[in-house]
Amino acid sequence: MALVLTEEQSMLRDSAHGLISDRAPVSHLRQLRDSNDATGFSRELWKTFAEMGFAGLLVPEEFGGSGLGAVEAGVVMEEIGRSLMPSPFLSTAVLAASALARGGSAAQKSDYLPKISAGSLLAAFAVDEGPKHRPLKTTLQAARSGNGFRLNGAKALVVDGHVADLLIVAARTTGQAGERDGLTLFLVDPKTRGIATERTIMVDSHNAARIEFDDVEVNADHVLGEVDQGFALLEGVLNIGRGAVASEMVGLSEEVFGRTVSYLKERKQFGKAIGEFQALQHRAAQLYIDIEITRAAVLKAQQALDGDISGAAAAVAVAKARAGATATRAVQEGVQMHGGMGMTDQFDIGFFMKRARVCEELFGDANFHADQLARMKSY
Structure with a gap:
């Protein structure tokens, strides 16, 4: 396949460039930093992103999205990189939308994907636990409890975790740190009892969070994909x-x-x-x-x-x-x-x-x- 964008992808690039360069130049990030903005990005601009279809790029058409792919997501991300625009596009429209579209049940897709596409739901992908990216080193425990699980542990560098309406959490249901088997993904409401979220503004003035889980109860319906086979x-x-x-x-x-x-x-x-x-x-x-x-x-x-x-x-x-x-x-x-x-x-x-x-x-x-x-x- 030729390593060039198609005409449609080029049009998407031009559309994204026009919006981002006009509404979110580097001065936009500087203003958010200097004002100590509590959210760390513009919700109004995110609403415009959704209205233009960017929030639903990776959401299947039957759930209100465009059903496009990684190339199109990359086109938008490249324009975001040009202006350093703070945005939940990566955490919500790329990671969460992909996880739900690929691993979600029919009920989970129907519940969450239309909201992501509409820009009304923000999600965060909680994977890393230390200063370095090591997904196989996951130690956050998910022990069976009744008809569900009980989560204990902590996650670090959760991009946009402080504003998320939904957390997608990688936890270990069996096995030891370093093993592929035994990992499971969970859909967790950040307002659930036992969750403590601390916003951490990164060196680049973008947002992340440290999230602690203390006996957080989730039921079996909140499992994303298969138990123990989530890697x-x-x-x-x-x-x-x-x-x-x-x-x-x-x-x-x-x-x-x-x-x-x-x-x-x-x-x-x-x-x-x-x-x-x-x-x-x-x-x-x-x-x-x-x-x-x-x-x-x-x-x-x-x-x-x-x-x-x-x-x-x-x-x-x-x-x-x-x-x-x-x-x-x-x-x-x-x-x-x-x-x-x-x-x-x-x-x-x-x-x-x-x-x-x-x-x-x-x-x-x-x-x-x-x-x-x-x-x-x-x-």
Whole structure:
């Protein structure tokens, strides 16, 4: 399959770009940060997102969505990356919608997916428990109790967890940490007795939460997928999320590159634009090449996800690892080429550097995915 967008996907990109660039430039994030906004994003803008169909991109048509795929989600995420727009798109429209569409019962789909598509329900995916992404290391316990389960443990770095109306929680019903078998996904109301949520504003001024579960009771109807066999569903949804975050990093990298090239043309030293110095030209050219190669790798991974999600893990690992490395290089070059001013708060480059660092860690950094790929290839 050609590594280019179709006409329909290009139209989606243009539509997303028009809305996001107009309503959510980087100054929008700066304003939310400086005002200590309690939500951390614009609910009004999210409503507009839903009205334009973005919230339901991955929701099947019979539940009010568009029934599109990972490529289309990546198109929107790339535009989000260009402006650093704080939004529940990743947590709700990508992760939660994918999990419910792929693993939900008929009743669960009918209950939640139309609300996600309409923008009236926010959801969060609670997986990680420590500072690093290690889904197999899940230790949050789900012990059988009556006709349901009792949850005990804690989750960290739950993106948009402080505003979620629904939590999708990975828990261990059997086995030990590190084992694939024994993982189960649960749909949990965050207002359930025994849940304590602490908002944690990340270094990039986006939102996450730490959530503690103390004897939280859920019934069997709240199981998403199969008991003890939730890893395949979990990994598939995480790969969709990884592809989406990789697209965000592509958009972030390209925006930083564009801003840096513009600065190289404007900033004068020794009587000429610093962009005329060959050393800087070489560095800019290499970064451009890196971004284009990464863009192709990310699109390839998303096409693989849409084609056969069970066989897409290797392509996703390559894409996420490379996107993280490219974004890191882009923001480092951007800050350096802006000189000392690049580290000041009055310049937006610092916002991009912080977001790149968070995205690198989100759902596995380059080292995590290099290790995953090595294991797949039996190195």
